[in-house]
Amino acid sequence: MNIGSYALANPVFVAPMAGVTDRPFRQLCKKLGAGYAVSEMVTSRRDLWHTLKTSRRANHDGEAEPIAVQIAGTDAQMMADAAAYNLDRGAQIIDINMGCPAKKVCNKWAGSALMQDEALALQIIEAVVAACAPHGVPVTLKMRTGWAQSHKNALAIARAAESAGVQMIAVHGRTREQGYKGLAEYDTIAEVKAALRIPVVANGDIDSPEKARDVLAYTGADALMVGRAAQGRPWIFRELTHFLATGTHLAPPLVAEVKRLLMDHLLDHYLLYGDFTGVRTARKHIGWYVKTLPGGEAFRARMNLLEDGGQQLQAVSEFFDGLGQRMDRIPAATQSQPALADEPINDNNKEGAAP
Secondary structure (H helix, E strand, C coil), X not given: CEECCEECCCCEEECCCCCCCCHHHHHHHHHCCCCEEEEEEEECCHHHCXXXXXXXXXXXXXXXXXXXXXXXXXXHHHHHHHHHHHHCCCCCEEEEEECCCCHHHHCCCCHHHHHHCHHHHHHHHHXXXXXXXXXXXXXXXXXXXXXXXXXXXXHHHHHHHHHHCCCXXXXXXXXXXXXXXXXXXXXXXXXXXXXXXXXXXXXXXCCCHHHHHHHHHHHCCCEEEECHHHCCCCCHHHHHXXXXXXXXXXXXXXXXXXXXHHHHHHHHHHHHHHHHHHHHHXXXXXXXXXXXXXXXXXXXXXXXXXXXXXXXXXXXXXHHHHHHCCCCECCXXXXXXXXXXXXXXXXXXXXXXXX
């Protein structure tokens, strides 16, 4: 599929996640088979553009094209200005955030909170499209199914966004009210896809090759976005793309390969954040890698006490060397959500379900 003039390598994308999908993580996921990746959200507040946090989020040095940047805010002109700001810094696609459920974002009426005010949401979409169109830069939209179970308006917003010039829409199959609880539903995504001509991307609970296949088949979506399932398992993208293309499973990665991937990821992470911040922000990534591995929880507890990059690298190296003496490959991930063929898809089945 294409976004504007950009042909994407495959239909399995990295979902934008604040605090996770920084440049090192995006580069790693693309290297391991992701067809597309969107940055962490960049604020539309001009007074924060020159902060260290924003400058890191707007850093695309060495990143494979297309460079896609997500922007967040509540004012149409500010969002248009934010789009222009990021275009000047190399953005080739601008994504509008109407999907983030975090309280600190929604309390300011940004992210998925915008879905409560359809008129404002459309004003923002139109302003951002107007800012990007003269440069030939496509605009995309990431949103949820609605604000609450009783107020699902993804279809209405999607239709308005398409009419306004948005060129791709990604829908997470949960409401803002759900956050990340319960199970994602795909009926709303299927409705959006059936109503639009532009590409539609399905997001939510896609954590196995079978789930990827079934979600694509059920929704008719053009592509998938994978978020939490890629944390500590960035090779999921090559697993999904291989299965979708061949119907067969790849062997789990070798322990030695995962050690190398994580070590390279850490080095790139330190380069972006520096030693002090880098060591601390890397802890979550390391924790995700080792969470399901033998001895992983005990190692994580010890590793979180380390405050030096060299010590952190050495500890990771020793952990995987020890693991490699007991096994050749990382154990295959277990599917955390049922395949669609095993459970009917409807909202009643999703409400109140365990995470």
